Amino acid sequence: MDFIKTTEQDSHYNHLEKMSINEIIASINSEDKIVPLAVEKSIPQIELLVKNVVGKLKNGGRLFYIGAGTSGRLGILDASECPPTFGVSHDLVIGLIAGGDAAIRKAVENAEDSTTQGWEDLKKYNISEKDIVIGIAASGTTPYVVHALKQCNKNNIDTGCITCNKNSPLSLNAQFPIEIIVGPEFLTGSSRMKAGTAQKLVLNMITTTTMIQLGRVRGNKMVDMQLSNDKLVDRGIKMIMNELKVSEEEALKLLQEYKSVRQSIIHGKK
Structure with a gap:
């Protein structure tokens, strides 16, 4: 052609x-x-x-x-x-x-x-x-x-x-x-x-x-995203709250400890 x-x-x-x-x-x-x-x-x-x-x-x-x-x-x-x-x-x-x-x-x-x-x-x-x-x-x-x-x-x-x-x-x-x-x-x-x-x-x-x-998403969430600004930290906290059914304070504590939404969810379920 x-x-x-x-x-x-x-x-x-x-x-x-x-x-x-x-x-x-x-x-x-x-x-x-x-x-x-x-x-x-x-x-x-x-x-x-x-x-x-x-x-x-x-x-x-x-x-x-x-x-x-x-x-x-x-x-x-x-x-x-x-x-x-x-x-x-x-x-x-x-x-x-x-x-x-x-x-x-x-x-x-x-x-x-x-x-x-x-x-x-x-x-x-x-x-x-x-x-x-x-x-x-x-x-x-x-x-x-x-x-x-x-x-x-x-x-x-x-x-x-x-x-x-x-x-x-x-x-x-x-x-x-x-x-x-x-x-x-x-x-x-x-x-x-x-x-x-x-x-x-x-x-x-x-x-x-x-x-x-490649396994970089959990459910429909960006659990491996970089927490590079306040908006993304807030999004991460909400993900953890929804997944683990915990308070905002508990979610923030997990995020501060593990620096990752995925790791916070994994350790929060233990």
Whole structure:
């Protein structure tokens, strides 16, 4: 099949500058409603990739996200949320972006066009066959990402991808491709919109499902979360109160002693 970038096709809307504020935001909202339905169609693809991620992490491997621009930032966002949410090491889920950390805030010119830097960035982490790499690119053509996956494949490292175009070079070079076809953007080519939302939804699925499978959740609670601020301490106290049927004072005492919701519950039941 021919490769067609639906993410770059003309918007279904025109003369945006003549629209009222209400018309603009209502139209954006209308387009956004497409996204979860598009994600739903790709659940079988997502399941295959997540099964592989779970297997790798259970056997001591790591999950890498690699992307450029918005896609790279979304990968870094998802990776950075794993330690505080699930109490895992910062080295378990790692997000890489073309242009390095500077590109998180400001675009780095031509960084995404490199055909070698993606692999070089991965090599800095001593990447191996134990790990898995997920390339993120709405277009599915970003050289930094595509060529990184090609090198991973050559080195027997499992690869997945999240893209919003069908049969893209990225999909064809990923062993576990995820294609979320959301169609043209409200603002032509602005893939930070529907495509970015789709990528975020899939990333949520990948890490949340993986961490549940790794035993980092109890019931429906984040019992391994880092207690890094007052809000999270308060949440932890409520979890302990509900689980052990104890007072707030008793829950706080347990939390202060064991520094962990999970450990507080385990020791509180003894």
